Amino acid sequence: MRVFWPTSGLKKHDGVVVGWRVEDTLCVVGIVEEWLAQGIDSDDDGMTTRVIENAPPLTTLGRARAHASRGEKSSTSIVTDEMTFWMADRKGVPSACSAEIELVLYTPPDPGRLRFLTLGRNTSKAGGGSRATQESYSIGAGDKGDDRTLEQVIRLINKSRAAQKTLHDIARKDTMQATRRNLAKPSVDTQAVSILSTTLLPLQVCAQTFINLASYNIANLPSLRESSCTVEQLCLRLQQALDGPQRFLGTREDVEIETWSERYMLFWNTVWLVVNDLILGYWMRIFILDTVQHFAPALVDLYSVYFVETPILALRWLNDWPVGLKLNTPLSQFFCTSLGSLIQKWGEFVTPLLGDIIYTSLVILAASSLGGLTLSLSILGDCFSLLTLHLYVCYRGMKLVYAWQVDSLGGLWNLFRGKRWNVLRQRTDSYEYDVDQLFLGTLLFTVSAFLFPTVLTYAALFVVFRLLIVVAQRTIGIAVTALNAFPLFELMLRVKEPSRLPAGIHMRLVRMKDDSPAPETGVRITHALEIRNSPKSIGDILRR
Known part of the structure; x- marks a missing residue:
């Protein structure tokens, strides 16, 4: 038989042991007076479950005695078939039992601080099994029945602290006051939010x-x-x-602790991210206003050099047969002239306009920073896309020319080999062409094959430009996404209070040190397992 025993929350060392029974496993909650144990057994009005929501009723599990005298025989408890536990001096855990048991110690988690235990098996598989470790000791490993029992016990352990508080309140006869305290605050919050939503x-x-x-x-x-x-x-x-x-x-609803914790983390992580975004945005506003006089002219010059002059120089460089690359001269001059003229006209129109509105634009960007750094970065990303529109048009044009050239070469290659594409059957079939068709197709294929390197070279140039632009846009997008979805609140809890981010449990073997004599018919407990919480790793938090 396995017994889960709390290491805190026990007010007595002598009395009736109460808790929950799950098949052959006992989950101890506390030790109470006999009159209260009798009330638990005859819990007609549900007084012991009034504050413990979604939990089975408590039951008596045996009797606890302060300590054993040498040679003492085990006495009967309030129920003849139940066990007697002899408590260690000043430790709150049993040192002996009337039956042979496997003792598992646990610390009742505080649900008020969103502390709870979880097996975390699903997340462990996703995270490579690093979340829940077993220090060479396990409970029910490999047995589905034991796993289900352990899962039920873990859920009961999460409710053990509330059960202990309920027992203490019943002993002080103020259960109704505790119930009112639990129910009053959520109702006030609900009314306030409803009024605000209506307004x-x-x-x-x-x-x-x-x-x-x-x-x-x-x-x-x-x-x-x-x-x-x-x-x-x-x-x-x-x-x-x-x-x-x-x-x-x-976050104010009465739900399971796991659901409550998830909602709490989601809400407050969003709040933290928004506040952090506003703080960073205010800092960016100060930075822009302090440096606008120095950086505004430099930004115009950088745009003119890198987004207008550099592409034109690259086109001229390709047209001059660099490193022995011999392109088709008429086609190369056509691409260089047409694309260079487009970029030049764009620069002649945008660069003076940008010089006139750069100060106003930076002031507007600084004002938008009051809405958060993410809003400023988003506006910056849109402005970057508009300012590089001429390169995008050139990229799309060369992409269409390249696609048309490849498609033409494919069709002419089939004609050259005496093949034809069957549209109905979606396959290439043999076909007999006339001599004139073969001659014309061979001629066009030869011309296209000689022109293709020139098209490929200019298309590759604008692919490189487009790649650099996309990298810059993606960098801005990643920064915005990080500011919107970074688990800042969870990382803070991981450093400050890891017990609020459980990912599993592990067991630690502890030696029971007690010098009190064992009863004559009792079994000395020399070792026990202690449940420890395994918090989420930083990598698991970031991967989420």
Whole structure:
């Protein structure tokens, strides 16, 4: 038989042992007077379960005695088939028992501080099995029945502290006052949130309307939310504001401790991220306003050099046959002239305009920082996309030319080999062409094959430009995502209070040191297992 025994919360060392029974496993909650044990056995009005929600009723498990005198025989408890525990001096744990048992010690977790135990098997598999370790000792390893029993016991252990408090309140005859305290606060919070939600109802309607319009797709085109980082960030913050009251109420509901902890972490992590975002945004505003006079002209020069002049120089470099790369001269001059003219015209239009509005733009960016650093980064990402629009147009144009060239070469290659694409059967079949068709196809294939390296070279150039732009955009996007979803609150708890982030349990073998004599018919308990909490690792928190 296995007995789970609390290491704290016991007010007596002599009396009736009460707790829960799960098959052949006992989960001890406390030691009470005999009159209270009789009330527990005849719990007609449910007084012992009034505060313990979603838990089975307590039952008597045996009798506890302060210590044993040498040669003392075990005495009968209030129920003849139940056991007697002899308590160690001043330790609150049994040193002997009338039957042979496997003693498992546990510390009742405090649900008020969101401390609880969990087996964490599902998350352990996902995290590589690093969350719950067994220090060479286990309970029910490999036995599904024992695993289910242990899971039930762990759920009861999470309710043991509330059960101990209930027993103490019953002993002081103030259970109803405790019940009122538990029920009063959530009702007040619910009323306050309801009043606030009703007051802000027009703003909620406007926010939801904006989110719906930004998410609407027209004629298979991407929505405004998908096209703009700024709109996406505004929609995210508005959605968080709309969901905030309900998430707060979710933290006040009477649910299982695991669900309560998850809701609590989600809500307060969002609050922490928003506050942190606002603080960083205020810092960025100060930085922009302090440096705008120095950096504004430099930004215009950097844009002109790296986004206008550098692509034109790269086009001219390719047109001059670099490192012996001999391209088709007429086609290369066409690409260099047309694409270079497009970039030059863009620079002549945008660079002076950017010089005129750069100060105003930076001031607006500083003002937007009051909405958080994420909003400023989103606006910066959209501005970067607009300022590099000319390179995107060149990239798309060369991509279309390259795709057309590859498709043409494929069709001409099939003609050159006497093949044809069967549209109905979606395969390549043999086909007999005329001599004129073969001659014309061979001629066009030869010309296209000689022109293809030139097309490929210029397409590769703008692929490189596009890759650099995408890397910059993704960097900004990753920064925004990190500020929106970084588990800051959980990392703080991992450092400050790891017991609030359980990922599993492990067992530690402890030696029971007690010099009191054992009873004549009792069994001395020399060793016990102690349940320890295994908190989430930092890697598991970040992977989530």
